[in-house]
Amino acid sequence: MRKAMRTAQIKSEARERLMGCFAESAFISMLNIGAFLITYLLIIIAGRLTGAHTAETLLPVFRGCPIEFIISLCTILLFAYVLTAPIYYGTKWFFWQAAGGNTMPASSVFAGYSSFEQFKLCVKLRVLSDIRRLPYLLIFGTAAVVEAVLAGRLLSDSSSTGERVFVYIGLAVVAVGVIYMCFCAGLKCVPVGYLLAENPDSVVADIFVLSENLVKKNALGLMSLYMSFIGWFLACLPAFPVIVLLPYFNVSMSIFLRNCLEEDEKAPQTAERESVAV
Secondary structure (H helix, E strand, O other): OOOOOOHHHHHHHHHHHHHOOHHHHHHHHHHHHHHHHHHHHHHHHHHHHHOOOOOOOOOOOOOOOOHHHHHHHHHHHHHHHHHOHHHHHHHHHHHHHHHOOOOOOHHHHHHHHOOHHHHHHHHHHHHHHHHHHHHHHHHHHHHHHHHHHHHHHHHHHOOOHHHHHHHHHHHHHHHHHHHHHHHHHHHHHOOHHHHHHHOOOOOHHHHHHHHHHHHHHHHHHHHHHHHHOHHHHHHHHHHOOHHHHHHHHHHHHHHHHHHHHHHHHHHHHHHHHHHHHO
16 A cells, blocks of 8 residues: 655655755755856847847847847757756755755766766756657647637737636636646656666666656656645745755655655565465
């Protein structure tokens, strides 16, 4: 019988684990935030140099998309995507260890840069994970765009307040539905980074198979854990408490997945004892 940990219990244990590595966690959070801000700043600079960004603000307000800016944007995003892959998985590795009670040095997040093979593995895992999400994003994203275009035409042709409210409500429902479907489709890849930390020498294909199996068996618990962080995710929009959210969420997820793996290991032994007893 599976005895999964309750979400409240997981988060309580996560807070206890983080007490022992608060300084390292803060540094890793700032590192991830810094990587994002540098990428954002480079995009703004590219916009300035190509004439796409002329506003007197650092907000992403672009007056056009000249070909030079599009090329620069794609180049910056591609380099950022590839170069930060080891940090992305190094972060998972650090918090996976923290969830097990092992406080590692903050510098361990850079382990993915230790060799070309490790770097290539991190990039490969990131690309394959996103490729698995891409079809769902294209399908649901296209549906959302089509719906938005149709809604725009209805709004332009409608002068009734009731009709406009109805259209806006429809847009909101579709937006929530698209986000939910994309989230569900991407769930199967969520454990990949953590499983790499647990099995650093595993074959990439095996990690994805294990990740999908874990999600199938524990989908409700995984969604429940995500739902419990909705308030934190929304708070990041105006207040930017990412420095706390990133460690808290990653350690909670690591504890949840560790519990799932332990239960899977115990299941055959439990079944064997029950069969002997019968």
